[in-house]
Amino acid sequence: MFHDLDTAVLLQDLLKATVETAQMTGIGLILSLLLGVPLGLVLFLTGKGLMWENRILALGGNILVNFVRSLPFVILLILVLPLASLITGRSTGPLAASVPLAIAAVAFYARLVQVSLAEVDRGVIEAAVACGATHWHIVRHVLLPEAFPGLLRGFTVTAVSLIGYSAMAGVVGGGGIGFLAINYGYYRYETGVMFVTVVALVIVVQAIQSVGDWVADKKDHKIRD
Amino acid sequence: MIILEKVNVKFHARKAPDVHAVRDVSLRVGPGDFFGIVGTSGAGKSTLLRTINYLEKPDSGRVVVAGQDLGTLAPEELRKARLHIGMIFQHYNLLQSKTVFENAAFPLRIAGVGETEIHRRVDELLELVELTPKKDAFPSCLSGGQKQRVGIARALANHPRVLLCDEPTSALDLETSSAILELLKTINAKLNITVVLISHEMQVIKKVCTRVAIMLDGSVIEMGSVYDVFAEPKHPFTVDLVKRTQNLKLPDRLLKSHKGDLLEIHYRGERAEAPIIAETLRRFPVTINILHGNIEYIGDAALGTLMADLEGEPVARRNALEYLRQHVARLELIHVS
Numbered sequence: 245m246f247h248d249l250d251t252a253v254l255l256q257d258l259l260k261a262t263v264e265t266a267q268m269t270g271i272g273l274i275l276s277l278l279l280g281v282p283l284g285l286v287l288f289l290t291g292k293g294l295m296w297e298n299r300i301l302a303l304g305g306n307i308l309v310n311f312v313r314s315l316p317f318v319i320l321l322i323l324v325l326p327l328a329s330l331i332t333g334r335s336t337g338p339l340a341a342s343v344p345l346a347i348a349a350v351a352f353y354a355r356l357v358q359v360s361l362a363e364v365d366r367g368v369i370e371a372a373v374a375c376g377a378t379h380w381h382i383v384r385h386v387l388l389p390e391a392f393p394g395l396l397r398g399f400t401v402t403a404v405s406l407i408g409y410s411a412m413a414g415v416v417g418g419g420g421i422g423f424l425a426i427n428y429g430y431y432r433y434e435t436g437v438m439f440v441t442v443v444a445l446v447i448v449v450q451a452i453q454s455v456g457d458w459v460a461d462k463k464d465h466k467i468r469d
Numbered sequence: 470m471i472i473l474e475k476v477n478v479k480f481h482a483r484k485a486p487d488v489h490a491v492r493d494v495s496l497r498v499g500p501g502d503f504f505g506i507v508g509t510s511g512a513g514k515s516t517l518l519r520t521i522n523y524l525e526k527p528d529s530g531r532v533v534v535a536g537q538d539l540g541t542l543a544p545e546e547l548r549k550a551r552l553h554i555g556m557i558f559q560h561y562n563l564l565q566s567k568t569v570f571e572n573a574a575f576p577l578r579i580a581g582v583g584e585t586e587i588h589r590r591v592d593e594l595l596e597l598v599e600l601t602p603k604k605d606a607f608p609s610c611l612s613g614g615q616k617q618r619v620g621i622a623r624a625l626a627n628h629p630r631v632l633l634c635d636e637p638t639s640a641l642d643l644e645t646s647s648a649i650l651e652l653l654k655t656i657n658a659k660l661n662i663t664v665v666l667i668s669h670e671m672q673v674i675k676k677v678c679t680r681v682a683i684m685l686d687g688s689v690i691e692m693g694s695v696y697d698v699f700a701e702p703k704h705p706f707t708v709d710l711v712k713r714t715q716n717l718k719l720p721d722r723l724l725k726s727h728k729g730d731l732l733e734i735h736y737r738g739e740r741a742e743a744p745i746i747a748e749t750l751r752r753f754p755v756t757i758n759i760l761h762g763n764i765e766y767i768g769d770a771a772l773g774t775l776m777a778d779l780e781g782e783p784v785a786r787r788n789a790l791e792y793l794r795q796h797v798a799r800l801e802l803i804h805v806s
Contacts, residue, residue, distance in 0.1 A: 371562035376551035
């Protein structure tokens with residue numbers, strides 16, 4: 245099945261690639277939580293009729309997010325290469341690749357956060373204001389918990405997209421499963437390897453999506469009428 | 470307890486004329502009052518209510534609650550003032566991601582109350598609104614009436630002196646609505662909390678309020694005790710509103726076929742309970758045929774309306790009418806034979 249390739253070597257490569265993928269998407273996901281959620285909150289709260297209503301900030305945030313999201317990922321990858329090597333000190337490898345991945349993920353997730361927050365009933369926010377809640381209380385006790393199932397579903401979508409993007413990160417020598425599939429399976433005509441990597445990716449994506457959906461459903465107490 | 474002075478609220482819309490939602494409204498609500506504001510939808514009553522906790526900032530005028538002029542407060546002071554102004558809503562506005570307990574605990578948490586005190590107070594509140602068994606349920610598992618009870622528990626958490634009710638029973642069926650109104654009445658009486666309730670239904674106002682303001686197109690057109698407004702409505706809009714509530718309408722068939730004078734008799738207070746009709750019949754050679762009528766009790770006081778057909782010789786009829794007029798609150802001749 246694997247022609248003249250040594251199975252042990254292949255397994256080793258697959259393991260290494262998996263670790264690299266996990267590294268790249270992991271860093272991207274952590275940063276999308278740390279930066280994407282606050283950015284999403286800012287996008288939402290500076291919107292019309294909300295606590296921090298500010299047209300300039302809202303417009304600026306929107307343009308920034310739209311700009312990042314409109315760039316094809318491969319272009320973004322190359323564009324931020326100098327930045328990546330500046331931050332991480334290297335221009336290849338999973339660490340360097342995680343910089344453009346994180347930028348794409350933050351912009352993507354921020355938009356999904358904004359959409360989830362917009363779903364929160366304005367009446368509930370108003371009730372909190374009437375109770376004497378501070379802005380922080382509203383974010384902490386109303387917006388985030390009420391939007392939690394949506395935030396989690398968005399996070400799952402972001403994670404799956406990131407795995408897809410991480411394959412393209414092979415362009416900067418980022419490595420990872422996707423890179424393995426292209427290198428061995430496509431360039432070296434090792435259909436078997438490609439098959440194995442694709443199966444591995446399918447399983448990972450299915451697992452992430454299922455766990456995400458399961459938790460989101462469990463936490464979802466929304467009244468549907 | 471609440472003083473509104475010349476309050477105006479305008480909504481500015483682009484490409485459309487401004488909407489003057491509240492016009493020059495001045496009113497006073499005393500401590501312990503159960504004050505109703507009634508009007509059709511779009512009359513501005515909801516906007517007016519929202520100025521009392523400054524959810525809606527008036528364009529001009531003064532709002533004073535418990536001695537504090539809300540317009541002069543800094544944001545942080547206003548926030549603290551709101552801790553003591555409870556509010557309930559037509560659509561309950563509960564946190565769907567939190568249990569009944571956590572919803573009622575919300576105002577306590579934001580007021581920085583300690584965990585043991587939160588537990589003690591929430592248990593007390595749930596006891597009051599009779600929702601203890603549902604403590605750990607989520608709002609999605611509650612009926613409308615139960616959700617409003619959670620809303621009430623939340624509104625009362627920080628011992629407010631004022632409770633604002635924005636159409637609290639409009640989404641509920643008649644029976645549940647009555648139960649919620651009873652609960653509000655108990656809260657008003659026992660906890661001595663001043664309540665302001667808005668509704669588009671006179672029935673709701675009649676059941677619980679002691680004083681009422683009637684709103685039309687952003688202005689208060691009439692104000693007084695619920696009894697007086699019901700007994701002697703002055704503005705044509707109020708007259709109409711009261712008539713509709715009493716539902717004293719004769720079928721056309723009766724209007725055409727009656728033989729004598731058609732009277733509408735209004736009684737007030739003790740007189741509503743006195744046998745005036747019987748006395749008239751005893752004194753004058755007339756017959757009185759009662760076509761429609763009811764006696765309502767607003768609080769303790771009776772308010773009666775009768776529609777009757779008066780028959781007899783012209784002189785006897787005139788004397789009987791004169792006697793009746795002297796002994797009832799108001800007499801209207803609807804049709805003279």
